[in-house]
Amino acid sequence: MNHLKIVFFVLAATVSIHQVALGQETSSDSTYVNRYGVWYSPSSATSIHGVCITVFAELYENHIGKNVNGLELGLNPITIFFPPVFLIYSLDPDTHQPIYFEIQNPEVSDYKLINGIHLGIGSLQPRWINGLYVSATGGFENVINGANVSLVMNKQTRVNGITIAGIGNHDTECNGIQIGLFNSCQKLRGFQFGLWNKNE
Numbered sequence: 001m002n003h004l005k006i007v008f009f010v011l012a013a014t015v016s017i018h019q020v021a022l023g024q025e026t027s028s029d030s031t032y033v034n035r036y037g038v039w040y041s042p043s044s045a046t047s048i049h050g051v052c053i054t055v056f057a058e059l060y061e062n063h064i065g066k067n068v069n070g071l072e073l074g075l076n077p078i079t080i081f082f083p084p085v086f087l088i089y090s091l092d093p094d095t096h097q098p099i100y101f102e103i104q105n106p107e108v109s110d111y112k113l114i115n116g117i118h119l120g121i122g123s124l125q126p127r128w129i130n131g132l133y134v135s136a137t138g139g140f141e142n143v144i145n146g147a148n149v150s151l152v153m154n155k156q157t158r159v160n161g162i163t164i165a166g167i168g169n170h171d172t173e174c175n176g177i178q179i180g181l182f183n184s185c186q187k188l189r190g191f192q193f194g195l196w197n198k199n200e
Contacts, residue, residue: 067113074120
């Protein structure tokens with residue numbers, strides 16, 4: 001565990017030094033910082049146009065208002081421990097309650113905005129996806145406008161489109177289609193295809 005902490009600190013120091021050495025703000029207002037091409041997160045950038053490489057999750061208050069227009073690659077090393085946890089969690093049919101906080105009427109300003117594609121191992125950082133979300137294990141508390149595909153499970157705040165999981169979908173709200181072995185949803189407007197389906 002100590003070795004893992006050292007790795008995290010080295011990563012944080014590396015990206016900070018890289019930002020100081022190569023990064024120049026492209027806006028006269030330091031609150032809004034645009035980056036183009038390939039960039040990383042966490043960083044001071046508020047908008048990344050191109051490819052964003054996310055090396056670890058930002059704290060909730062730090063990712064609000066940030067957006068990626070293009071492709072986000074989730075390469076957080078801690079997510080390699082997600083598969084067994086997600087596997088066990090996905091078998092619980094009552095896992096459609098929100099984890100972080102109850103969002104009655106989610107707004108895009110509450111999330112990290114992705115206009116395009118997210119590819120990753122797994123994530124616990126809430127995102128607002130306009131496009132495609134693909135995860136090796138699953139995602140939590142996202143708003144999906146498009147398609148959501150995970151090998152293990154999905155547990156999203158809202159899905160407008162289609163969500164597919166190898167084991168289960170446990171969403172708070174779904175306007176579209178859930179496909180998985182186990183599907184549950186608090187508020188469903190659409191269809192569920194699986195061995196066990198529940199909606200309230």
